[in-house]
Amino acid sequence: MSHTYDAAHVGSDSPASTICHSNDSSASAAGDAKAAEGQEPLFLIEGLHVCAAASADSSSGEESPSGAGNGQNAGARILKGVDLEIRPGEMHALMGPNGSGKSTLAATLMGSPEYEVTAGGLRFKNEDITDWGPDERAKAGLFLAFQYPQAIVGVSVLNFLRQSMAARTGTEISILQLRMRIMDWMERLGMDPSFADRFINDGFSGGERKRNEILQMAILQPDVAVLDETDSGLDIDALKVVANGIEAVKGQKPDLAVLAITHYPRLLELLNPDYVHILLNGRIVESGDISLARKLSRQGYGAWS
Numbered sequence: 001m002s003h004t005y006d007a008a009h010v011g012s013d014s015p016a017s018t019i020c021h022s023n024d025s026s027a028s029a030a031g032d033a034k035a036a037e038g039q040e041p042l043f044l045i046e047g048l049h050v051c052a053a054a055s056a057d058s059s060s061g062e063e064s065p066s067g068a069g070n071g072q073n074a075g076a077r078i079l080k081g082v083d084l085e086i087r088p089g090e091m092h093a094l095m096g097p098n099g100s101g102k103s104t105l106a107a108t109l110m111g112s113p114e115y116e117v118t119a120g121g122l123r124f125k126n127e128d129i130t131d132w133g134p135d136e137r138a139k140a141g142l143f144l145a146f147q148y149p150q151a152i153v154g155v156s157v158l159n160f161l162r163q164s165m166a167a168r169t170g171t172e173i174s175i176l177q178l179r180m181r182i183m184d185w186m187e188r189l190g191m192d193p194s195f196a197d198r199f200i201n202d203g204f205s206g207g208e209r210k211r212n213e214i215l216q217m218a219i220l221q222p223d224v225a226v227l228d229e230t231d232s233g234l235d236i237d238a239l240k241v242v243a244n245g246i247e248a249v250k251g252q253k254p255d256l257a258v259l260a261i262t263h264y265p266r267l268l269e270l271l272n273p274d275y276v277h278i279l280l281n282g283r284i285v286e287s288g289d290i291s292l293a294r295k296l297s298r299q300g301y302g303a304w305s
């Protein structure tokens, strides 16, 4: 979640902005996302161009939460005009080869200081959120499940969720009430109750980290959830458990819109997305339904490159 982003690094006058802007002279300010037919769009990505920012913190030596680079290649153009329109309750899937920009898109949607929007923008609930910080976005109802969730030693799962919930809703529920709610979801997600008192992701296996991300989504009840390769590292049974967990969250909150990033159709067969998009070299090159994901698994990306 947004806790690992350090808003202090966001700066419009960072050195990268010069590099990025000069690279993007061809960028249009808005993409060709169409106005919503029927229902109003909840989330709009319009002509989004994104570069790696020079100000990203690369001092920790850990893999970045987005799974992306460490800022050494600042100024690199990564997204080159992405348009996407998400309405309440819709399930979108985003597929694309390694390095095509999926995690960059996810991190940018959440306001990561690792990336700089050089053209286009983001609208959420009819507001331009392009310049909002990660905390504001999370509070407004955006959620990101990281491809590589980071450990936070010293902060228990329970305490993190308690503080995140208070920030998200502006109200605090009792620790007992929250513990009961967490236990309920942990059971559904096949997590041992002891995880509530462990430090976030500290010593968690890959699959346990992914379940913990869905637990956060279940508790925080966002309006838009971006799930970055939530299926990676899960065994066959865990994949079903997590897919059921996502469905259960949607069952409780039917308006929840999901953008699920994945390499494989197996999660999508369980989630049954409304739309499947293919991101290639920083652009969405085709959108369709689940048959697109099936075609991809048969043919690979050769047909698009």
Ligand SMILES: Nc1ncnc2c1ncn2[C@@H]1O[C@H](COP(=O)(O)OP(=O)(O)OP(=O)(O)O)[C@@H](O)[C@H]1O
Binding pocket: 052, 053, 056, 066, 067, 068, 069, 070, 071, 072, 073, 074, 076, 078, 096, 097, 098, 099, 100, 101, 102, 103, 104, 105, 114, 147
């Ligand atoms: N902070 C950064 N600094 C420099 N380059 C970056 C940064 N973040 C991403 N990149 C580069 O941008 C490209 C897209 O990376 P991204 O992580 O978005 O790919 P992806 O589609 O999520 O790939 P994967 O399927 O492997 O997770 C890669 O070439 C990556 O090296």
Ligand SMILES: [Mg+2]
Binding pocket: 066, 067, 102, 103, 104, 147, 228
């Ligand atoms: Mg990725």
